[in-house]
Every structure is written in structure tokens, then in C-alpha cells.
Amino acid sequence: xxxxxxxxxxxxxxxxxxxxxxxxxxxxxxxxxxxxxxxxxxxxxxxxxxxxxxxxxxxxxxxxxxxxxxxxxxxxxxxxxxxxxxxxxxxxxxxxxxxxxxxxxxxxxxxxxxxxxxxxxxxxxxxxxxxxxxxxxxxxxxxxxxxxxxxxxxxxxxxxxxxxxxxxxxxxxxxxxxxxxxxxxxxxxxxxxxxxxxxxxxxxxxxxxxxxxxxxxxxxxxxxxxxxxxxxxxxxxxxxxxxxxxxxxxxx
Numbered sequence: 373x374x375x376x377x378x379x380x381x382x383x384x385x386x387x388x389x390x391x392x393x394x395x396x397x398x399x400x401x402x403x404x405x406x407x408x409x410x411x412x413x414x415x416x417x418x419x420x421x422x423x424x425x426x427x428x429x430x431x432x433x434x435x436x437x438x439x440x441x442x443x444x445x446x447x448x449x450x451x452x453x454x455x456x457x458x459x460x461x462x463x464x465x466x467x468x469x470x471x472x473x474x475x476x477x478x479x480x481x482x483x484x485x486x487x488x489x490x491x492x493x494x495x496x497x498x499x500x501x502x503x504x505x506x507x508x509x510x511x512x513x514x515x516x517x518x519x520x521x522x523x524x525x526x527x528x529x530x531x532x533x534x535x536x537x538x539x540x541x542x543x544x545x546x547x548x549x550x551x552x553x554x555x556x557x558x559x560x561x562x563x564x565x566x567x568x569x570x571x572x573x574x575x576x577x578x579x580x581x582x583x584x585x586x587x588x589x590x591x592x593x594x595x596x597x598x599x600x601x602x603x604x605x606x607x608x609x610x611x612x613x614x615x616x617x618x619x620x621x622x623x624x
Contacts, residue, residue, distance in 0.1 A: 401556075404494050406615045407445045408557070408608035413438040415563060417602025419456050422566070424594040428576070429478055432457035434600045440488055445614040448488040450501055454545075456480045456567075456598060480509040480596055482543045482567070497559060499549035507543035507569050509596060536575030536591050543569055547600070557608040568597035 415436045421429040438452030458478040484505030491498045547565030554560050572593035611618045 404553075405445075405492065406613040406617065407442045407448070407490055407492060407497070408610070409442055409612045409614055410609040411440040411442070411448075412607045412609055413440065413452070413604060414607075415561070415602040415604025417563070417600050417604075419458055419598040419600050421458055422597045422599050423568075424592075425458075425574075425597045428574075428594070429458035429460065429596075432459055432477060434598075434602055436602065436604070442490070442614045445492065446490055448490060449485070450488045450503065451485040452483075452503065454480075454482045454484075454567075456482070456600070458596075458598065478509060478596065480507050480569075482507040482545070484543060484545055495553040497549075497551035497553070499551065499561075500547075501549070502544070502546040504542070504544050506540055507596070508540045509569075509573075510539075534575070536593055538571075538573040541569040541571050541573040541595075543567065549606075551606055554605075557611075559606040561604055561606060563600075563602050563604065565600040565602065566598070567600065569595045571595070 413436070415434070417434040417436075419432045419434050420426075421431070434454065434456050436452060436454045438450050440448045440450040442448040456479070458480075460477060482505060484503035486501065486503035488499055488501040490500075545565060545567035547563055549561045549563045551559040551561040572595055574596060575591055575593045
């Protein structure tokens with residue numbers, strides 16, 4: 373009887389130990405159910421002007437660099453810097469015929485911070501983000517020039533108005549990221565985004581109705597707004613995950 377009792381106690385102890393081990397080691401690897409605590413994001417894409425901005429700008433280039441810290445597996449805080457360009461949407465013809473025609477570009481550098489929401493399903497991760505900050509950009513040349521829109525009648529001409537322009541303004545951006553785990557510490561993603569300056573910081577005045585001179589009273593101010601499509605990588609900077617666990621590279 374004593375031997376039977378000892379055997380039953382031993383069997384119960386083994387069962388409890390195995391159950392405890394299962395609880396300590398979840399079925400899914402940590403990188404399939406949590407998010408790395410520290411992340412570096414880099415992306416490259418194209419810009420497409422929207423709103424009034426598309427009247428004076430064309431497509432250009434987008435380069436972004438972001439850092440995201442995750443408080444838990446769904447909520448993170450991101451900060452980033454972006455460089456965006458847009459080609460001028462008009463021909464820049466100097467009033468002096470001896471000068472060459474130039475084709476410059478708008479260039480915007482933005483610094484912003486904001487929240488990121490993420491949801492992970494196995495190797496796929498979805499991010500939604502919003503940031504606010506400040507943008508710095510170049511204005512059209514202040515020399516006396518005629519700016520002719522390429523997609524408008526010849527008589528619709530503009531001139532940069534430096535008095536009603538600003539080299540910086542408030543800035544907001546938002547977008548989505550569709551991520552896939554290429555490796556345990558590296559994700560690749562596609563991201564549609566939208567961003568804009570605030571306060572109409574870019575100013576122009578118009579050629580008068582006779583088409584002979586610019587009228588400083590006819591001022592138009594606009595925001596620099598872009599729809600962006602980019603591809604990028606999201607890299608875990610440490611093995612620590614949002615749950616406090618460390619990645620175990622021996623897992624499947």
C-alpha cells in the first residue's frame with residue numbers, strides 16, 4: 373500500500389512539473405506574439421502632391437528615419453525625421469533672356485513625434501501612426517522670375533511672394549504600415565502615408581489680368597501636402613520584447 377501511495381505521489385509530481393514547464397514556455401515564439409521594445413525604421417518612397425500644392429509641385433522623393441519605443445505589444449511612441457522633395461510644377465524662366473532656365477525643387481525636412489498602434493498576427497504586423505512636429509523647407513527663388521504652370525494656359529503665371537512665405541511651419545503626418553517578419557529581428561513593410569504643413573506657409577502672387585505685371589495684392593498662400601508611398605525595414609535594436617522577455621534565437 374505504501375509503495376502504491378509513493379508511486380501515485382511521484383506520478384502527480386511529474387504531471388505538475390510538466391504542466392508548469394508548459395506554462396513557462398508558451399507555444400508561440402516571443403517574436404510571433406510580442407513586439408521588440410526598441411525599433412529602428414528606415415523607408416524610401418515617392419511623394420505625390422495633393423490639394424492646392426499639386427498646382428505648383430510634382431512628384432518627388434521621400435526618405436524617412438524613425439525610432440519607436442513600445443510600452444506594450446500594442447502601443448508605442450515614435451519620433452522621426454524625414455526628407456521630402458517635390459519638383460516644381462512650372463517652368464522657371466528668368467526675365468533676363470541671357471540666364472538659363474532652371475528646374476529647382478521644393479525640399480522639406482520634418483521632425484515629428486507621436487503614438488503608434490500595432491497589432492501582430494504571427495509573422496504579420498499592422499501599424500497605424502500619427503505624428504506632429506515642425507517642418508523646414510526652401511521657398512522658390514526670390515529673384516524676379518515668371519513661373520508658368522505646365523498644365524495651365526500660358527497667361528496663368530505666378531511669382532514667389534517672400535513677404536507671405538515662411539521657412540518653417542507646424543507639421544502633421546499619419547499613415548499605415550503593413551509589416552512582415554523577414555527574420556526574427558527584421559521586418560519589411562509597405563507604407564501609405566499623408567503629411568502636410570499647417571498655416572499656409574507658401575505664398576505667391578499673380579500676373580494681372582492684362583498679363584503685363586505681377587499684382588502684389590493678389591496673394592495666394594498654400595500648404596505643402598503630400599501623399600507618400602514607401603518601402604522600408606523595421607529592425608529590432610535589442611533582444612528585449614514588450615513583455616519584458618528576451619528573444620530566444622533557438623526557437624522556431
